[in-house]
Amino acid sequence: MKQSRVVLSLFALFLTPLVSCTSIHNSAGQAENVKKVYVKPFINNANQSGLEVKFTNEVMKEIMENGRLSLVYNETEADGIIMVTIIKYTLKPHTMLGKYKLSVVADASLIDKNNNATLWAEHDMEDTETYKDSSENSADGADAVGDDMTEEGARQLVWEKMSKKIVRSVVKEFKSVTSGSEKKVPA
Numbered sequence: 007m008k009q010s011r012v013v014l015s016l017f018a019l020f021l022t023p024l025v026s027c028t029s030i031h032n033s034a035g036q037a038e039n040v041k042k043v044y045v046k047p048f049i050n051n052a053n054q055s056g057l058e059v060k061f062t063n064e065v066m067k068e069i070m071e072n073g074r075l076s077l078v079y080n081e082t083e084a085d086g087i088i089m090v091t092i093i094k095y096t097l098k099p100h101t102m103l104g105k106y107k108l109s110v111v112a113d114a115s116l117i118d119k120n121n122n123a124t125l126w127a128e129h130d131m132e133d134t135e136t137y138k139d140s141s142e143n144s145a146d147g148a149d150a151v152g153d154d155m156t157e158e159g160a161r162q163l164v165w166e167k168m169s170k171k172i173v174r175s176v177v178k179e180f181k182s183v184t185s186g187s188e189k190k191v192p193a
Contacts, residue, residue, distance in 0.1 A: 040075075040118055040125065040179075042078045043077060043087065044087050046081070046089045046090075048061050048062045048091065049090070051092060052093065054095040057161075060161070060162070061090070061165050062090075064162075064165040065172055067169070068166075068170060072173050085118070087119055088116055088117075088172065088176065089114070089116075089117065090172070091112060092110065092112045093111045093130070095110055096109040097109075100136055105139075106139055108136075108164060112131050113127070113129045114127065114128050114175075115128075126175055126176060126179050131172075135167075137154070139156065139157070140154035140156055
């Protein structure tokens with residue numbers, strides 16, 4: 007498992023210089039080739055362990071709820087591959103006592119597996135959630151009414167917002183693909 011993470015991390019490092027702009031759109035028509043997508047297990051390069059599993063699952067859930075793409079669970083069956091690397095996870099005290107700001111930064115891309123091309127990529131995609139920590143107010147740490155929540159609750163809201171952005175961007179590629187330079191994925 008650890009070895010596959012290293013390989014995926016090296017692949018992500020290789021891919022990053024090739025798709026270094028904020029958003030990439032590939033040649034018209036290529037997005038039409040992608041009907042079934044595989045969500046590759048996310049890479050977590052942040053300072054907080056365990057983030058990748060819930061985020062990966064949230065994107066898969068969003069694809070199923072959206073219904074415009076077929077989600078497959080085997081990379082060999084897929085036309086396209088969604089890849090995400092969590093770059094940064096930050097939790098800082100907010101200006102008000104007891105409030106915190108959670109911020110997550112990630113890189114995301116859609117690869118046309120059949121043409122070995124990047125159809126869409128967004129780097130430094132960021133989402134934040136500010137919350138009042140309910141665990142400081144209650145003995146059991148459960149979510150309270152209002153804006154009180156735990157760090158886990160705030161994290162879940164960030165995953166939901168980022169997942170919607172990713173799936174919306176991927177689906178958008180099937181509506182109107184703009185021309186751009188073709189980016190090949192390293193072999």
